[in-house]
Amino acid sequence: MNTALGPLGIVPPPKIPRRQRLAQWLKARMHQRLAYDRPLFHHGSAGLVIFGTLAMALVALGMPTGLGALVDIGGFVLINTVALYAAAQLCSVLLTLVFVPVPRLFAGYFLYVGLEAYFIFYYSEFGLLMSALFAAAYAICGALAGMLLGQILKLRGRGLAIAGIVVAGALLINVAANQLRGASDDAAPAADMGSYDSSADGALDMSLEDALPVASIDAENPALPGGYSYRTFTYGSGSDKQRSEYGAQTELLTTSVDASAYIKKWTWLKQQFWGFDQSGLPLNARVWMPEGDGAFPLVLMVHGNHLMEEFSDAGYAYLGELLASRGFIAISVDENFLNYSVWSGIPEQDMKMRAWIMLKHIQQIQSFSTLTDNPFFNKVDFSKVSLIGHSRGGQAVAMAVDYKRWFAKDEGLASIAEVDFASVVALAPTDKEVDKASARLKDVSYLTLQGARDGDVNSFYGDRQYIRTSFTLGSPYFKASLYMSEANHSRFNSDWGMMDERVPGGLFLNQHNMMTQAEQQQAAKVYIAAFLEATLHGNEAYKPLFENNRAARDWLPSSSDYVSRYEDASFLAAARYEEDVDKLTLPSGGKLSAEGFNVWEESEAKDRDNRNKGSRGAVLEWDAAATYTLELAATYSEAVVSKGLDTFSFSMENTGDAEAVPQIELELVPAHGEAVRLPLSSFNDIPLPFETQFTIVPWLEKRMKEGKYKASMESVFQTYSLPVARFAEAGGWPSGTEIKRIMFYFSGAPGRVMLDDIGFYK
Secondary structure, eight states: OOOOOOTTSOOOOOOOOHHHHHHHHHHHHHHTTTTTOOHHHHHHHHHHHHHHHHHHHHHHHHSOOSSOHHHHHHHHHHHHHHHHHHHHHHHHHHHHHTTOOSOHHHHHHHHHHHHHHHHHHHHTTOOHHHHHHHHHHHHHHHHHHHHHHHHHHTSSOHHHHHHHHHHHHHHHHHHHHHHHHTOOOOOOOOOOOOOOOOOOTTEEEOOGGGOOOOOOOOSOOTTSOOSOOEEEEEEEOSOOSSOGGGTTTOSEEOOOBOOTTTOOOOOHHHHHHHSOOGGGBOOOEEEEEEOSSOOEEEEEEEOOOOOTTSOOGGGGHHHHHHHHHTTOEEEEEOOGGGSOBTTTBOOTTHHHHHHHHHHHHHHHHHHHTTOTTSTTTTTEEEEEEEEEEETHHHHHHHHHHTTHHHHTTOGGGGGGGGOOEEEEEEESOOOOOBTTBOOOOBSOEEEEEEETTOSSSOSOTHHHHHHTOBOOTTOSOEEEEEEETTOOSGGGSTTSOSOSSOTTGGGGBOOTTOOOHHHHHHHHHHHHHHHHHHHTSOOGGGHHHHHOGGGGTTTSOTTSOEEEEEEETTOEEEEOSOSOSOTTBOTTSOEEEEEEEEEEEEEEEEOTTSOEEEEEEEEEEEEEEEEEEEEOOHHHHHHHHHTTOOEEEEEEEEOSOTTOOOEEEEEEEESSSOEEEEEGGGTSOOOOOOBOOOBSSGGGTTTGGGGTTOOOBOOOEEEEEEEHHHHHHHHTOOTTOOEEEEEEEEESSOEEEEEEEEEEEO
């Protein structure tokens, strides 16, 4: 075989095929792949792996599958570990091929964890820029922590170093656990409401020391168990895939209901999870039933929108047990299948369906009550029914009572006309229009509770429904609200945890000095039980609690401050401010006047989001002494006396400085006799606006969740009830004295308030 020679007679090397040359080049490059990954960067990579795993474990807690937290965490972490390893290796290969002189495997881990953290923050609604900054910081911290750990472990005193790491880890776990648990310190005491001097020409004056105490309540603490023994059981479909108490262990079987007329789509994943679609929704509930002869008032409770896989209906057992012991049939309704799931979304028309399902439960109980071998037989008083709802459930119960607004054409609800709804309770409710309509309650008592630190429903939407609740003059109904400075959203439900957002976003919400779950539920028990005693059992002894929250200070936790509002059907308004736009006139023919104010106008009441609440009020702003006067028409004054209205009342929002308590006095001027002026603080506290820091770092308030927490304060109305007898006694007025003039005196530091609902009631 002849071999060709080169120009110098040298045999040239054999020509290597292109593929083989490429393979050799790749092999040589791969030998250099980890050339820059020194031990320090190996430790940094280990830290990134740990941080990436922790992040994914938190994601698993916020995206439950229904298989259990351990399974969710294990599955998420396993998938993430495989993806992290593969992505890091691939990144190192790509960086090697383009000759980037960096620690390439470390860079792969860093980029993966950074992108992982970015998407976690972004889908927690931190926004693009904030998500990028937080993600970069998280990845850098992971890398530095790993590097630091590696250096510590290289020390000679390795045992001591490891012990230190264990202690530090325990401390970090404790901090995280406190955040998840919501540990709180005792709240700071309320501001000093000390006395101040006042004077008026031609008017008698009383200082705080001379003021009479607020009306006491001649009844036991309503949060204490009553005298009834009770038993608990469930009713349900008997075929529930997720909960045995509604499956084989249920005591009473129910018939499923068809919601196809309202829900057109039901996702495949939701059907796989529950085992049914919209044509066969179950009627499941937990029952606490008093022992003994009936009939008992009926109270149905319903949860709001929480993660579907984390069931909500058992979270009101603290109310069910208390109410049953006090002679109410308490039922907690299961509507978990209407809740949101990360995997299967939320059913369409969910708000309307929440109300509809409540009505179907009442119809099921109507059916049970006719069966002689049923626990409900002869036990239910359908003339005394109350509904309690939380969050979306709080809106749904008002819709259920006002059901004809949405379900007038639903012939399947005909038997609901036989039910008398006496009252509604809403815990931190939503208030969204459904089919361009909102519930309007007429001749139904209404109570709403809200926390100023609610990170979910962070505006007092229950106040809107309060405004839309009206009564026939002289009927037995009333409405009330309680606003708590240190309460949040989730702690009304024992199963919703401590945070108002699912992790990881919820970890950024501030829980310092917040009411504990037990304290928040104690306040709920006091007000709800007292409300139901008054509206269902007719126990009038608890009425002072709603008129003035100071009457129950021994029953309410001291870890929060409170603002309350009240109005009943005997109230005769002198001024509501919705009647006309003339700020100088009263609807009954009287006149309004003001002196010394920088601002005197009538405008819409606003919520935390600066949206109209649905009512108007008189806005008054002053720098020095100022007066606001109502000259009452003679016909109005005569009506107050003839109807026996013995208490003057008004509602006021303190919208001024969060650090200065306004000094306000009230003067009643009789038609005959001497005017009497009393300090308002002798009747009730004049609360400062509650200032809330929602997030652990104030800088996040305007940036997290598209600025949802940007407004730190929300002005809410406090009702002041002033017995006319206090003024009559001081002025020596005879019985039946007519009031011709009401004067508000403002002094002290500059301030700003809104007045509304001025009048008299019995």
